Amino acid sequence: MPGVADLPLHGGRVPPWMLRIMEELAESIVRYMVEVRGPSTVLAMLADPLWFQAFNNVIGMDWDSSGSTTVVTGILKTVTWRDPNIGVLVLGGKGARMRRVPEEAVEASKLYGVDAGELERASRIAARADSSFLQDGYTLYHHALVVSVEGDYIVVQQGMNTGSGMARRYHVTRFELEEPHSGVAGISGGEGVLNAVARESRDARRLYLDLLGEGPRRLLRLLGEANRRIRGQPSILDYIEGPSPLQAGRRPAYYQPVIPSRSLVKTIERLASDPPIDELDLALKPGVGPRLVRALALIADVIYGVPTSVRDPVTHPLDPYLYAYAIGGKDGVPYPFDPRTAREAISFLREALEEARVGERVKARALERLHRLVSSLERRCL
Structure with a gap:
């Protein structure tokens, strides 16, 4: 069941000798x-x-x-690209490595026969979903796409809240704007969330598309009216339509005026000349960032009374400490990393893997003998 893991920022690097053992153990488990x-x-x-x-x-x-996110995906990337025959590849990673997904998708296409364009599109949707349409105070700095030889894929990405020094990990399995996550790991209870990927934001997302289709002049005028209303300033719409829901006492914590910067105006004008046909098309349009989504959410709620969800996306909490007793940990909790036990685990897994392969070979030889026997009997019957 999806759940929560609290992920504070830790200092220090994994020592090279420990990293080699961790890579061997991870590779053995995955194989x-x-x-x-x-x-x-x-x-x-x-x-x-x-x-x-x-x-x-x-x-x-x-x-x-x-x-944990950057190290695990980094280790998996190392071992899977070292031997792609494992059947799984990790693309992207931390920082600048995030931008390598398109070129690595081409290599994955050559190795596994997957559609590189489809992988890049999925990567962009996941990144846009958790950076623009979900605004929970965490900035993405890690993005990894995991693809299998069978053609399926997921995205694991992580954001950092610089104020609290805490991280959130987002697991994306649905490459849609509505409820894309299989789980979000982090500390729940955040305030000021704008959750446009929530199921309950469906009507708001539809209105976003309608608003963008009305042209830049009207959209910017509506944004100005929304800004005036949330500042408590008189608006002509108050006299025409009556007080807004916010003035009646409902004021989402994330609502702040959105000043139409030059880049925002250019994005709105560009979208007006080439309007998105649906919400996924909107997610893939250049320049669709947090400021535009927040502006659309303000207009939708303040002017039209169609709210965007403020639900924190973090899933149910469960203590992640349980499995830390396997071989210890880098930070010495619950006890220092135990290389001897790790080596024993690696040997055990390698032996188990070889036994499984031997079993398959024995089964294959038995089937081959059975096939020869059946063929011989068929010839005799003829």
């Missing part, structure tokens, strides 16, 4: 999972924030660190 249950199962597990955190703990990373 065994692919062999026994298939590559799609790996993606399904990584899409669960609690399983992701458990995997992080089992390979020895800090049990509650924001670095």
Whole structure:
């Protein structure tokens, strides 16, 4: 079940010797999972924030660190590109690596036969969903797309709140604007959230499209009216339509005036000349950032009474500490990283993987003998 993991910012790097062991252990686990249950199962597990955190703990990373996301995906990227025959590839990563998804998607296409354009489109939708249409105070700095040889894919991305020093991890499995997450890991209870990806924001998103179709002049005039209303200044619409819902006492915490900057005006004009046909088209249009979405949400609610959700997207809490007892952790909690136990686990998994493969080879040989026997009997009958 999706859940919550608190992810404070930790300092320090993983020592090289420890990182090598963590890579071996992660590779052994993933290879065994692919062999026994298939590559799609790996993606399904990584899409669960609690399983992701458990995997992080089992390979020895800090049990509650924001670095769990960057280290786990970084390790998986290293081992999967080292041997793409594993059946899973990780694209993107932290910081500048996020922008490498398009070129790495081309390489993934050559290796797995997947559609590079489809992967890039999914990457862009996920990034836009959690940076523009969901505004919860966390700025994305990590974006990884995980693709399997079977052609399915997920996105794992993370944002940082610089004020609190806390991180949120977003697991995206639906490449739509409505409820794209299989789970969001972080501290719940944030205020001032604008959640335009919520199911209850569906009517608001439809209105966003209508507003953009009315032309830049009217849209900017409506934004000015909305700004005046939330400042408590007189508006001509108050006399025409009566007091707005905000003046009746409902004032979402995230509502602040949106000043139409030059870039915002240019984006509105560009969208008016090439209006989006649906909400996904809107999500993929250049320049659609948090400021535009906030402006549309203000107009939709203040002028038309169609609210955008303020629901915090974080899912149900569960203690991520449980699996930290496997081999210890880099930060010494609950005890220092135990390389001997890690090595034993790696050996056990490698032996189990070889036994599974031997079993498959024995089964294949038996089927081949059975096929020869049946063929011989058929010839005799003829």
